Each structure stands twice: as C-alpha cells, then as structure tokens.
Amino acid sequence: MNHLNIILFHPTEVEHPLSRKDLRAVHILDVLRLQPGQIFDAGLIDGAQGKGTLAAVNEASLTLSFVWGNSPPPLYPIHLLIGLPRPQTSRDILRDVTTLGVASINFIRSERGEASYSSSNLWKSDEWKNCVINGTAQAFCTRLPIIIRDQTLAEALAGLPSGAARVALDNYEASCSLTAFSPTVSQPVVIALGSERGWAPSERRLFRDAGFCFAHLGPRVLRTETACIAAVTLIRSKLGLF
Amino acid sequence: MNHLNIILFHPTEVEHPLSRKDLRAVHILDVLRLQPGQIFDAGLIDGAQGKGTLAAVNEASLTLSFVWGNSPPPLYPIHLLIGLPRPQTSRDILRDVTTLGVASINFIRSERGEASYSSSNLWKSDEWKNCVINGTAQAFCTRLPIIIRDQTLAEALAGLPSGAARVALDNYEASCSLTAFSPTVSQPVVIALGSERGWAPSERRLFRDAGFCFAHLGPRVLRTETACIAAVTLIRSKLGLF
Numbered sequence: 001m002n003h004l005n006i007i008l009f010h011p012t013e014v015e016h017p018l019s020r021k022d023l024r025a026v027h028i029l030d031v032l033r034l035q036p037g038q039i040f041d042a043g044l045i046d047g048a049q050g051k052g053t054l055a056a057v058n059e060a061s062l063t064l065s066f067v068w069g070n071s072p073p074p075l076y077p078i079h080l081l082i083g084l085p086r087p088q089t090s091r092d093i094l095r096d097v098t099t100l101g102v103a104s105i106n107f108i109r110s111e112r113g114e115a116s117y118s119s120s121n122l123w124k125s126d127e128w129k130n131c132v133i134n135g136t137a138q139a140f141c142t143r144l145p146i147i148i149r150d151q152t153l154a155e156a157l158a159g160l161p162s163g164a165a166r167v168a169l170d171n172y173e174a175s176c177s178l179t180a181f182s183p184t185v186s187q188p189v190v191i192a193l194g195s196e197r198g199w200a201p202s203e204r205r206l207f208r209d210a211g212f213c214f215a216h217l218g219p220r221v222l223r224t225e226t227a228c229i230a231a232v233t234l235i236r237s238k239l240g241l242f
Numbered sequence: 243m244n245h246l247n248i249i250l251f252h253p254t255e256v257e258h259p260l261s262r263k264d265l266r267a268v269h270i271l272d273v274l275r276l277q278p279g280q281i282f283d284a285g286l287i288d289g290a291q292g293k294g295t296l297a298a299v300n301e302a303s304l305t306l307s308f309v310w311g312n313s314p315p316p317l318y319p320i321h322l323l324i325g326l327p328r329p330q331t332s333r334d335i336l337r338d339v340t341t342l343g344v345a346s347i348n349f350i351r352s353e354r355g356e357a358s359y360s361s362s363n364l365w366k367s368d369e370w371k372n373c374v375i376n377g378t379a380q381a382f383c384t385r386l387p388i389i390i391r392d393q394t395l396a397e398a399l400a401g402l403p404s405g406a407a408r409v410a411l412d413n414y415e416a417s418c419s420l421t422a423f424s425p426t427v428s429q430p431v432v433i434a435l436g437s438e439r440g441w442a443p444s445e446r447r448l449f450r451d452a453g454f455c456f457a458h459l460g461p462r463v464l465r466t467e468t469a470c471i472a473a474v475t476l477i478r479s480k481l482g483l484f
Contacts, residue, residue, distance in 0.1 A: 096465070096468050099464055100462065138464070139464075178484065179479045217484060220341060220343050220381035220383060221247055222341055222380070222381075223380060226341060226471055230475040233471070233475045236460070240421075
C-alpha cells in the first residue's frame with residue numbers, strides 16, 4: 001500500500017469510531033504504525049485540513065479525535081472534457097488529473113466511444129469516487145473536482161463556464177501546438193481530449209461553433225492518460241499555477 | 243491488449259518467420275486482424291520506419307516482408323536522473339517518459355532508496371526492455387532511450403553531458419518553480435527527481451557542486467510518475483519541442 005499524504009473523511013464520519021476493516025484504519029495501524037496518542041494529517045472532504053489523533057484502538061474500531069484548521073485554496077479553473085475512455089484509462093485519469101488540481105472532469109458519451117465502458121464496475125460502484133479521493137489525498141488537498149458523466153458533447157458544451165478559453169486536442173485538425181495556446185492568467189480553460197477513435201465530424205463542428213481552437217501535443221503520439229497530464233501541466237504553466 | 247501504433251523488430255529478427263506465440267504475431271492476427279497481403283506500420287529498433295506485409299500464415303509462424311523508409315529524428319536532449327523507485331512506478335516511468343522522447347533515464351542507487359527494488363523481476367528479466375519498446379512504439383518512433391542503472395549519484399553526475407542545464411526537483415530545497423527554469427533552446431537538460439524518501443544531505447551537496455539548481459512542481463504533491471511526465475512536458479515546452 002502506498003503512503004497517503006493526508007487521510008480524508010466525510011464530515012459525518014468523524015463523529016463515529018472507524019472500523020478496523022476500513023482501509024484508512026489499516027493505513028493508520030499498518031503503514032503509519034501509529035500508537036494511541038500519535039497524530040496524522042487529516043482532512044474533511046471539501047473542507048478543512050487538520051490533525052487527527054489516534055485516541056484508542058479496540059478489536060473492532062479506532063477512536064479518533066480531530067483538530068481542524070484552514071481549508072485549502074480553490075481548485076484551479078481548468079475543466080476537462082474527455083470522450084469516455086476504457087475503465088483502466090479512466091481510473092488513471094481520475095486519480096492523476098485530480099492530483100494536478102483541475103476543477104472538473106466531464107467524461108462524454110462521444111459518437112465513436114464504446115458505450116459498454118460506462119457499465120464497468122468503475123462507474124457502477126463507488127470505485128470512481130475512491131480514485132478521486134485518492135488523487136486528492138495524494139495532492140495533500142481536501143477539495144474534490146466535479147465529475148460529470150453520460151452527457152453528449154452538445155450537452156457538455158452547453159454547460160461550460162462562460163468566458164472560458166477553449167481548446168480541443170486533435171492531431172488531425174490541429175493548426176498549432178498546445179504550447180502556442182494563450183489563455184490570460186486567471187481565465188478558466190476548457191481542454192477537450194478525444195476518445196480512442198477520435199471525434200466525429202459532427203462533434204468537430206460543435207467544437208468550432210462553440211469557439212474551440214484545435215491544438216496538438218507534438219509529433220510523438222501519447223497515451224490518453226499521458227496526454228491529460230501533459231495538457232493540464234502546460235495549461236497550469238500558462239496560467240501561472242506552479 | 244492495446245493497439246500498437248507501430249510494431250518494432252530487432253534487425254536480426256526480420257529475416258526469420260515470426261512465431262505465432264510472439265506477442266507481435268498475436269497483435270497482427272488478433273488485434274489488427276490482418277489477412278495475408280495486408281500491411282502494417284513497422285520499425286527497426288534504433289533504425290528505419292516502414293511498412294510490413296503479412297505474406298503468409300501457417301500453424302507455427304507468420305512470414306513477413308518489409309519495405310523500409312527513413313529513420314525518425316533523434317530523441318530530445320533531455321536526461322532524467324531518478325532515485326530508483328518501486329518496480330510498478332519504474333514500469334510506468336520507463337514507458338511514459340520514453341513515449342515523451344527523453345534521450346536517457348538513469349535510475350540511481352540513492353542513499354535513501356530501497357536496495358531490494360533493483361532485484362525485482364522488472365530488472366532481472368527483460369521486462370524493463372519491453373516497457374521501453376512499448377513506450378517507443380506508442381510514440382510511433384523506433385529510437386530507444388539509453389537506460390542506466392545501479393550507479394551512485396556521484397557516478398551518474400560524472401557522466402552527464404557537458405554544457406547541460408541542470409535542475410533537481412526537491413520540494414524541501416526548491417527556491418523556485420520548474421516553470422522559472424530557463425534552458426536555452428537546443429541546450430541539453432538534466433532533470434533529477436528524488437526517490438521515495440528524497441535525497442540525503444550529502445547528495446544535495448553533490449547536486450549543488452555539480453551546478454544543479456533546485457526547483458519544485460507547485461504546492462500539490464504529485465506521484466513520482468506524474469512528476470516525471472509533468473517535468474519532461476515543461477522542459478520540452480521550454481526547449482520548443484512540441
């Protein structure tokens with residue numbers, strides 16, 4: 001098990017003992033190896049950061065106490081639109097792009113996407129939420145991005161923040177590199193990335209009508225997961241968010 | 243199995259039939275679903291790109307023929323020094339940083355590193371080479387980065403390209419963001435990333451003596467794999483390599 005930088009709790013959870021079967025209890029006892037009286041970094045999901053204390057341990061549960069401090073700053077005004085990828089790719093994107101601090105990820109039902117991906121266990125269970133929470137904890141943050149699913153591209157475009165700079169990564173249509181894309185500092189940015197088979201012509205028209213420009217990420221073909229990290233990194237750099 | 247953008251062969255392999263048990267044969271028959279006479283994108287490792295033709299199939303092997311064209315451009319003059327991470331992290335770095343086009347990756351035996359990682363199957367078998375080949379094929383390229391292992395930091399520093407700009411990512415020592423680091427275009431760049439427990443004080447002295455500056459990747463704590471992709475992306479951007 002990896003080290004968790006901060007252990008996150010829903011506000012309703014912190015008033016009750018934590019079952020020893022809960023993965024966070026396992027982490028506190030087996031990875032951090034805390035003894036009663038020792039502290040760990042804790043956070044309230046979408047709320048304050050602070051310190052937890054392992055007050056007591058019995059056979060069934062841990063008793064924890066908390067002291068809360070400030071809430072972390074808002075997430076970055078970066079929004080991803082992604083044609084829903086296969087579940088393993090979606091898992092990695094949920095975790096890593098969350099760690100990078102985007103405000104929202106919208107997994108779109110694209111025309112050429114594989115409909116069956118949306119009925120995978122990742123999405124049918126709470127697994128996707130855990131990916132987001134793990135990505136948030138990795139970043140030593142408490143704020144979760146908004147995750148949206150099952151919209152068509154037209155529906156997603158209708159919900160974009162007004163005034164956002166808009167760019168679609170598309171190796172076939174791109175007229176410039178993403179490094180030439182210039183949002184103004186503090187402007188929200190929407191980045192669209194294609195699904196495995198790319199966008200359909202009708203979707204490309206929707207992007208153009210919605211004011212998107214098309215950009216590429218260079219001559220080397222990246223995996224979708226890698227392209228997401230690279231694109232968010234470049235936009236954070238352009239917005240002065242490093 | 244994922245789609246391979248280009249199927250790579252060692253020069254000695256292309257003169258012989260390809261066993262049907264070879265993963266590339268499985269890919270040609272079961273993923274690309276080629277029939278005799280059909281073509282696929284092929285490359286010679288560290289050599290030319292071209293087209294392969296599935297000439298014939300029998301129970302034991304495939305007969306392939308090739309037409310070779312140009313070799314791809316050189317890899318980017320970006321060199322990574324990484325404290326040897328756990329095997330799963332090393333696998334992802336080998337593949338993804340190769341796809342991004344770095345010239346070399348040196349996995350260092352750092353003072354605080356976990357020595358047992360270097361005896362994992364990843365390194366004892368050819369698995370690490372396959373990670374590099376997969377990362378190269380993903381990029382639609384034939385050139386493999388140089389992979390170095392088991393050097394101490396002092397040994398690695400002695401072998402760096404002369405005239406290279408040098409930066410070490412280190413959240414504790416950093417005086418600026420990596421986005422403020424300014425190599426000149428076409429200058430080789432060496433990026434050092436710490437292992438799980440970071441660099442020891444004696445290693446930090448070695449970095450300073452070797453002309454490294456220390457930089458960070460922002461307030462959000464990234465996984466090592468994500469930090470590698472983000473750092474190479476930023477340096478490629480600064481070198482005009484997108």
